[in-house]
Each structure stands twice: as structure tokens, then as C-alpha cells.
Amino acid sequence: MRIPCPYCGSRDASEFSYSGDATLTRPAPDSTDAMFDYVYLRDNPVGVHQEHWYHTAGCHAWVKVTRNVSTHEVIDAVLAHDEAES
Amino acid sequence: MSISRRLASGGLIDRSKPISFSFDGKTYGGYAGDTLASALLANDTMLVGRSFKYHRPRGIFSAGPEEPNALVTLRSGARAEPNTKATTVELFDGLAASSQNCWPSPNFDLRAVHQLAGPLLNAGFYYKTFMWPAAFWEKFYEPAIRASAGLGALSGLDDPDTYEKTHAFCDLLVIGAGPAGLAAALAAGRAGARVVLAEEDFVLGGRLLSDTAQIDGVSAASWAALTEAELGTLPNVRILKRTAVFGAYDGEYGAIERVSDHLPVPPPFAPRQRLWKIVARQCVLAAGAAERPLVFPGNDRPAIMLASALRIYANRFGVTPGQCIAIFTTSDDGWRSAFELQKAGAEIAVVVDARAEVAPEVRKFAGNAPQFLGAHVSDTSGYRRLTNIEITDSTGKTRSVAVDTLGVSGGWSPSIGIATHLGSKGNWSEERSAFLCTDTPPGMQIAGAAAAQWTLADALHHGALAGAKAAAHVGLGLQTQKPIIASDEASGNNPVWLFKGSRRKAFIDLQNDVTATDVALAAQEGFRSVEQLKRYTTLGMATDQGKTSNVNGLAILAGEIRKTIAETGATRARPPHVPVAIGAFAGLHSGKHFKPTRLTASHAASAALNATFVEAGQWMRAQWFNAPGETDWLQSVTREVKAVRSSVGICDVSTLGKIALCGSDVGAFLDRVYVNTFSTLPIGKVRYGVMLREDGFVMDDGTTARLAADHYVMTTTTVNAGKVMQHLEYCHQVLWPELDVQMVSVTEQWAQIAVAGPTSRELLQALLGDACDISNEAFPYMACAEFHVGNIPLRLFRVSFSGELAYEIAAPAGYGEALFNALMSAGKTFDVMPYGTEALSVMRIEKGHVAGSELNGQTVARDLGLGRMMSVKKDYIGRTMAAREALIDPDRPTLVGLRPVDRSQRLRNGTLLFARGVTPAPDTNAGFITSTAFSPGNNHWIGLGLLARGPERHGEIIRAWDPVRSGDLELEVVDPVFIDAEGARLRA
Numbered sequence A: 001m002r003i004p005c006p007y008c009g010s011r012d013a014s015e016f017s018y019s020g021d022a023t024l025t026r027p028a029p030d031s032t033d034a035m036f037d038y039v040y041l042r043d044n045p046v047g048v049h050q051e052h053w054y055h056t057a058g059c060h061a062w063v064k065v066t067r068n069v070s071t072h073e074v075i076d077a078v079l080a081h082d083e084a085e086s
Numbered sequence B: 001m002s003i004s005r006r007l008a009s010g011g012l013i014d015r016s017k018p019i020s021f022s023f024d025g026k027t028y029g030g031y032a033g034d035t036l037a038s039a040l041l042a043n044d045t046m047l048v049g050r051s052f053k054y055h056r057p058r059g060i061f062s063a064g065p066e067e068p069n070a071l072v073t074l075r076s077g078a079r080a081e082p083n084t085k086a087t088t089v090e091l092f093d094g095l096a097a098s099s100q101n102c103w104p105s106p107n108f109d110l111r112a113v114h115q116l117a118g119p120l121l122n123a124g125f126y127y128k129t130f131m132w133p134a135a136f137w138e139k140f141y142e143p144a145i146r147a148s149a150g151l152g153a154l155s156g157l158d159d160p161d162t163y164e165k166t167h168a169f170c171d172l173l174v175i176g177a178g179p180a181g182l183a184a185a186l187a188a189g190r191a192g193a194r195v196v197l198a199e200e201d202f203v204l205g206g207r208l209l210s211d212t213a214q215i216d217g218v219s220a221a222s223w224a225a226l227t228e229a230e231l232g233t234l235p236n237v238r239i240l241k242r243t244a245v246f247g248a249y250d251g252e253y254g255a256i257e258r259v260s261d262h263l264p265v266p267p268p269f270a271p272r273q274r275l276w277k278i279v280a281r282q283c284v285l286a287a288g289a290a291e292r293p294l295v296f297p298g299n300d301r302p303a304i305m306l307a308s309a310l311r312i313y314a315n316r317f318g319v320t321p322g323q324c325i326a327i328f329t330t331s332d333d334g335w336r337s338a339f340e341l342q343k344a345g346a347e348i349a350v351v352v353d354a355r356a357e358v359a360p361e362v363r364k365f366a367g368n369a370p371q372f373l374g375a376h377v378s379d380t381s382g383y384r385r386l387t388n389i390e391i392t393d394s395t396g397k398t399r400s401v402a403v404d405t406l407g408v409s410g411g412w413s414p415s416i417g418i419a420t421h422l423g424s425k426g427n428w429s430e431e432r433s434a435f436l437c438t439d440t441p442p443g444m445q446i447a448g449a450a451a452a453q454w455t456l457a458d459a460l461h462h463g464a465l466a467g468a469k470a471a472a473h474v475g476l477g478l479q480t481q482k483p484i485i486a487s488d489e490a491s492g493n494n495p496v497w498l499f500k501g502s503r504r505k506a507f508i509d510l511q512n513d514v515t516a517t518d519v520a521l522a523a524q525e526g527f528r529s530v531e532q533l534k535r536y537t538t539l540g541m542a543t544d545q546g547k548t549s550n551v552n553g554l555a556i557l558a559g560e561i562r563k564t565i566a567e568t569g570a571t572r573a574r575p576p577h578v579p580v581a582i583g584a585f586a587g588l589h590s591g592k593h594f595k596p597t598r599l600t601a602s603h604a605a606s607a608a609l610n611a612t613f614v615e616a617g618q619w620m621r622a623q624w625f626n627a628p629g630e631t632d633w634l635q636s637v638t639r640e641v642k643a644v645r646s647s648v649g650i651c652d653v654s655t656l657g658k659i660a661l662c663g664s665d666v667g668a669f670l671d672r673v674y675v676n677t678f679s680t681l682p683i684g685k686v687r688y689g690v691m692l693r694e695d696g697f698v699m700d701d702g703t704t705a706r707l708a709a710d711h712y713v714m715t716t717t718t719v720n721a722g723k724v725m726q727h728l729e730y731c732h733q734v735l736w737p738e739l740d741v742q743m744v745s746v747t748e749q750w751a752q753i754a755v756a757g758p759t760s761r762e763l764l765q766a767l768l769g770d771a772c773d774i775s776n777e778a779f780p781y782m783a784c785a786e787f788h789v790g791n792i793p794l795r796l797f798r799v800s801f802s803g804e805l806a807y808e809i810a811a812p813a814g815y816g817e818a819l820f821n822a823l824m825s826a827g828k829t830f831d832v833m834p835y836g837t838e839a840l841s842v843m844r845i846e847k848g849h850v851a852g853s854e855l856n857g858q859t860v861a862r863d864l865g866l867g868r869m870m871s872v873k874k875d876y877i878g879r880t881m882a883a884r885e886a887l888i889d890p891d892r893p894t895l896v897g898l899r900p901v902d903r904s905q906r907l908r909n910g911t912l913l914f915a916r917g918v919t920p921a922p923d924t925n926a927g928f929i930t931s932t933a934f935s936p937g938n939n940h941w942i943g944l945g946l947l948a949r950g951p952e953r954h955g956e957i958i959r960a961w962d963p964v965r966s967g968d969l970e971l972e973v974v975d976p977v978f979i980d981a982e983g984a985r986l987r988a
């Protein structure tokens, strides 16, 4: 699989580390239930999904990848911090 | 002396280059351009092995990668490679091959008695026969089955060859260099597209190499050679011969190039095989088709072969496998084979066609040979080679014909495997009698025989079209190409899936010995889907992946369950399309090359001081230094510890992860990733910190120094350096990008050496002079500074892992060795002693510091006695989850010190802890020993452990139970700090 790193261009997936669901937001402290969901609970969606990939063997960017998990088609890839700031 | 079946002339072999090779110890001759199979056939060696289950004699069946029978072991010793298809092995001088699955030889196989037990070995026999008693399976049944059935054996020796992995990027990948593939590559290459043309064979051309047709006025083989020459002049085209594309993956293709398999041994520095990952924007699958055998009683004898294979051996290799050949066909193509064989000089004894009507221009191909239409072969005879066939004619009358070879032709199956790897399915086309792939993966076109475009003219036309279309897809304008002119061919086929006749077995899968009866039995027993059929009968599950058997098998199943082939469907093809050596997937990453070996700056200097090294993560670290007269590692370690505690020692600690953090918000950032507070850390100070995972468990620990207002340097444990870096970057980039923080790993940029012991200050003073005031007043415990000696930037941290007065001094990695040597020579007057990781570990256990054995991913800060560090004034990663009920339970095993009541006893890591007088059981277990050391200061073994309610139990005698190593002793629970509890030494 190829992942288009916003810094490095199209790179082999083996250069990246996978880190799962990119749609989660870290909850405010002291809400144990919300934090429990954030840490442990994951949906297992079919089709288009957003995931975090870390360019371990590249620029060290955390990349938010929009990917169809059924077909493995990579639809979009943006820097996570751009997303987080906007 | 065997007769030669080599023709005097013709073929693409080079008769001026004779080659000597051996098979089963006997020496034979062949020519450059031969395969092992063609050379064996030229030497009249048809019988090459025995079948998997029944040990029936089996001969060479095909002339290509679909070969089910002729599996041999190539080479010997460590280079022995079992299950190699003789039909694809390129002959080389000195090649030595041997037969498999027969003993003592394929001509006389003692295990052929399996044939007599044939009725017992039908579909599912493994499941039915060896069910009970279960205990017998492992000890008796499985070894017995494996010994008598099975394929070639591995050598058991290390592979002496190397493998490579590489990437290629192109606009168009063309899979297969037959007429369609060559035409596609030519069209796209001429248009300027970057083309990779991959061909499994060692010559380009595919069917053109055995065709007598004319293309553009020249012979087919010449056209292939001319096309190859033109492609060779195009800088944008790369030709990969001996390269099989084995799979379509997400956005890329896998291919295996057999770089040196056609040579006795790989040339110096050349790999044996090279694994290609090919990233292609477009793909033309032109992998051709495999001829289908016919299923009739007695159809597995040696010298019953695919009719097209006979044609290939005659026209490409100049070999006629037999002199008196019968053809049995349901297709026009069988007649063409008869024609070509006659032209090559073989005698066609008879042509049998199951179809009642065959066009006159097709029948013409048989020449003077007798023809039987609406007829079939109903029986055969001949043990080691075919001698007779029985023909049942259209009236039901039978007659026997003496022949030495039978060519069978049941039509062609397109090679669409690669197209279906990403989930597409093959759909049965009644019109073409073939499975076609119509919903190809993105960017893939199929051309030529792989798309059931059977005739040469069609293959060339559609190949060129596909190549031009692919070029247009990548923006290279659809160019008009001069059409390639080739003759049309008859390609009618009317398949008949199963012919009745004698009671002999009618084989479908020759490699796994699956018969028509097995399929019928499976259907009768309820295994009615193709996927079930496959697993129950093992049809198509052999090394050939059923390339000649799958379609026949499912068509016969369809007949049994009274469905159409389209309704029955095909099994799903999965990569790899051809077997790929595991070594090729590993590439150069084998043995020590699996991960890098990282050496510290002091490595050579340490080796010169007789260091023994140990792996720590990817690093090699000095474990201890052997001094003259020492015979045991414990002697060395004890000496090193005593030296540090009485004078001074130095230890390379460069392997700790080091992360530089800059920016105005680093303090705030560190507050969020450490349990304790760092925003209050003054410039010139170091603080110990503990980091949690978001689930509340401890992730790592280390110190962070503040060198300037906006410049910090963090240390991590050696093994977690990468993980912590990734974690911090996640925290910054994903969670808090608004913070002004920049970070970079500087682990490799700085060498760092611990200087520990009561005279460490004097040693450093002697080394540094007035570059830095390191008096206790100016540079107290947990101070840090940056300064220069000459023009070398140095960093000094007053931190201690040993409990002694200690420092860590850092220099740019290039100066690391010089720093180590300078400390050694300046330390001479202070009796400086280099020490390794064992002494380091002994001293940290004596001091009660936690390390990797305690930071085991299952401990929270409180378990490690670090609960008081957890700030209640701020949020940080893991805070909320660390407050969960089970994680603050006072019954949790918590850090304690341990010492044996009988001081002469040794402690061992992993020993389980129980209250005294309790019977050891899982529910009475109270913890375990995490770290142990012989403490020179105490002169007995000591340990750290995690014990339920540990801190409340100081003074209690508990039981340490170690059933694996027969240990059972009493321990006293003590404070984890065994020396200098008040910390006077490190503040001295």
C-alpha cells in the first residue's frame, strides 16, 4: 500500500506505523467514562475511515489518512496538526 | 544407452553450446536454451516422479509453469531446492536434479503399494481414517502419512545465498511477454510511457516461440526477437526476464526475479533472487492461458501430455517426446498441434475429437492420420510409459491403438489469477468456455489469451490497443499504431468435462491425486460449494495451485450437483500466483542484518579493555570488563561495583534516548506528558520524571534537563527511545499543536558517559580545569550546565543512578571516544574503573531504582513507589485512567526490597512470592521477584519485587517459591533502598 505523506509524497506503507482511529477527541480530564471510551472503545466501520499513520521511517509527521478499509483505497492524507488546529 | 529424441534441426536451442547435467545421478546432455524438462525428454526420460498419494508413475505433463508432475529437487546440500518445476528450470552446465516422492527411484518405487490401497484413500480419507484415537494423530498417523506422501525435503542447512528487495515505479506494468504483452509494451513504449515488461520465462515471446505463423512477414519467433530489440532501444522500457509477477496488492504488484537460478552458483555479490515491489499506474495482464487436460479413465500415465506442450517441445526445443503420437481433443487447437508435430517429423497415429462435427479446414490439419469424430479415449495401458489407448467411437465400438504418446487438448483456461487477487471474480463465459475477469482492479486491462482472445491476430491487436490505452491514461495521447498483421486461426472448442470408459481412475488433479470419483463422492457427502470441495478433496491445493485442474474439477462438480458452471463458480485465487521463497521476502534482512547493530562511541576502547558486550535494544553495550585472573563474570562485576563505591568508575550511557525540546511552551508540554511538574524546573537543573500511557500504566521514566529558558533535553530508557519519541510527537502534533514546541531525537548526536563514585568530582575537575565550576555549592545534586573545553561543546548533568556522587558528561558523538579515553587517562591517579551494564544494574538495585524489569507495562506509578510524584494540580496523559479503582487498590503488588533469611542463598528473577505457610496457588500468589543482584556492599543476594501491600510488610518473612528451578526459600521484606537511604552520598 502507498500512503501520500504531505511532506514526503507517495511512500510505501512499511515506512509508517499505524495508530488507528483518527476521529477521536481526547476528552476533558476527570470524566472517567468519556476517557474510558476514548482509550478503549473503537468502532469497526466498513468503508471510508479516518486513521492516524506516523511516518516513522520518514519525516515523523502524524498523518491523518482517509482510507476505504474495504478496498484499501487511500482517498486523502493531511497533516494531523493542520487538522487539529483548524 | 537411451535414444535421442532431439531433432536434427529447428527450435530455439543453440546446438553449438552443449550442456552436461545430471538427473538422479546419471549424466545427460542438453543444449543452451533447453529447460530441464526439454533436455530430459530429448534423452527419452519421460518418467520423472511418483504421484503424491498413490505413488503412481508420472511423467512430464506440460511445458510451462502449470506443471503438476515434474517436480524435482534442484542442486544438493545447502542449495538443494525441492519442488522445482522441471518445465521452468533453465538448463545450465553442471545442473544436478533428483526425483522426489519415490524410493529408491521413480522406475521402481516400493511405496507404489499405495495404489493397491487406492479405494481406501479417496476424498476426505485423512479426516475419516485418522480421527481416532486423537492421541495417535501426532505420534503415529501424521509421521506415517508425511513419510510416505509429500513432496521434496528441505536440506535443513542455512541458505548460503542472498536475496534482495527493490522497488520499481512505472506508468505501465505489462505482465507476460507473449504476443499481447509484447504488442502492449511496444505501443506504450513508443508513446513514451515508462514501461516495465515482466516475463517469467528466460526468453520473451510466449507462444510465439513455438508458433510457425508469420507476423508482419517474418516468423513469429523472429518478430518476438525484433520487438525485444526495439524495446531494448527505448530508454523508458525496462525488460525483466525470469521475473514472475506473483500478486496484485494495494497499489503495487509483487514480482520475483530469478537472478541467478540459471547459474550453478550466484556470481560474486549477486543475489539468488530479487523481490520487486512494482508501483504501476496502469497494468496490462497478458499472462496467457493454460491448456486444459481431459478427464478420462487412465489419463495419468507417463507420456500423456498437453497437446500444446508437445508442440512447444517440437518447435521451441527441437524435441519430439514420442514417435507415434495420438491426439485427443475437444478443440480446434488440438488439430493444430497434430499439424505442427507432423511438420516437425513426428508420426500422428490418430486424432480423436469428442465433437461430432469439425470444420473441414481444421480436419485438414491431421494430414493422413485416421480421424475419429464424436469419439473419445476410454482407457489406456502401459505402466512406466503409455503403450496403448482404447478409443470408443461414435457408435460405441471400442478399438485399441498402439501409441507411445498422447496429446490431450480440452481448450484453454485464461490466466486471470493476478486480476482476481484484489477481490474480483472470474465469470464463466459459455461462448469462450473460459472464466473471464470483467471487473478488473483499477488501472488493469487484460489482453490476449488471458482475455480469451485466442487467435494470434486478436492477441496482437488487443495487446497493442491496451498498451496505447494505458499510455493515454497517463496523459500520453492515444497514438495511431501501424496494425500488426498476423494470420487468423480456428479456435473452436466444445468442452466435455468427463469421459466414461474403463473402471480405471480418471484424474483431475495430477499433483494431489484427486479423481473424478473423489469429486462425485464429495458432492454426494454434501460438499457442494467449490470452496468446500477444494478443502475436502484437496483439489487445486498443491504447489501448482490447480492451474490445470481447477476448471475441470468444478465443471465436474457442477455436473454432479446439476448446476451450471456459472452457478457453481470458481474458487478464489490468492497471492502468491507462483511459489516465492521465504528468503526473498526477507531480502537482506536476515541474521544480524535483521536489525542494525549500533555501537557506542566507546565501543573500540571498551573492546580493548576486554569488555564483554550485550545487546540492549539495537545497541551493543559493555556488560562487564574482564580483568586478568578473573574466571567468572560475577568476580568482574563485583570488582567494578566496589571500585565505583570506593573511588570512581565510568560507564558509557550514550544509548539512553535523548530528545531535544525547544520552544516557549516546553514546560507546559512536559507538564502534560509527565506525572510530575516541569514548568517550575529552573534553568540549569535536572528533574526525574515518570510518563504514563493514556491507560494509566507507566510507559517510561528518565530525567529532563533545562539547559536554557526554551531548551530542554530529555532522556528516555534505551529500549523505549523510539516509542517515547513517537508518543511525544503524537501528543504535540495531534493533541496540542497550539503549543510552541519543537523536538528532535539527538540520541545519536551525543555521546554520554556516567562518572560515578566518591572521587568523581576530583576526576572531572582534573579533566575540565576551570571550564566549569563543579564544586558542590556551584553545581549541586541535579544541576546541569553547558560549556566548552577548547571548541568542544560539553554538557554536564549531576545525576546518579548508582546512589553515589555522580555525573553524566556528554559530548558530540564524534568526540565520544576521545572523551572516554580522556576520562580513563585523567582517572589514572584516581584508580578509575570502567564498568558495564551489570555493575550499573547491581548498583541501581542496591539503591532501589526501578528499571525495565519493573517498568513492565503492567505497573502503575504507585506500584513502583512513585505514587507521590503524581501531581494533583494538573492534567497529564494517563491521569484519569490511573485513578481507576483497580489501579489504586492497596492490595496491588508494590515495590519492596527482598533479602534471603539464609544469607547464603541466591535469589532469582521471576520467583513467585507467598505469605509464609500458604500453599502456592494462583489465588494465593502475592507477587514476584523482578530484579536480583549479588550486593557486594551487603555481601549477599538482594532483590526487588512486587508484593501485595508491600510497603506495609517490611520486616515480614515470606515464602519465595520457584518450582521451575526447584527453589523454595524464605525472604525478609525490606525497604527497597539497600544503601545510603538518606541520600548523603549522592549529595556529597
Ligand SMILES: [Zn+2]
Binding pocket: A005, A006, A007, A008, A009, A055, A058, A059, A060, A061
Ligand atoms: Zn513524511
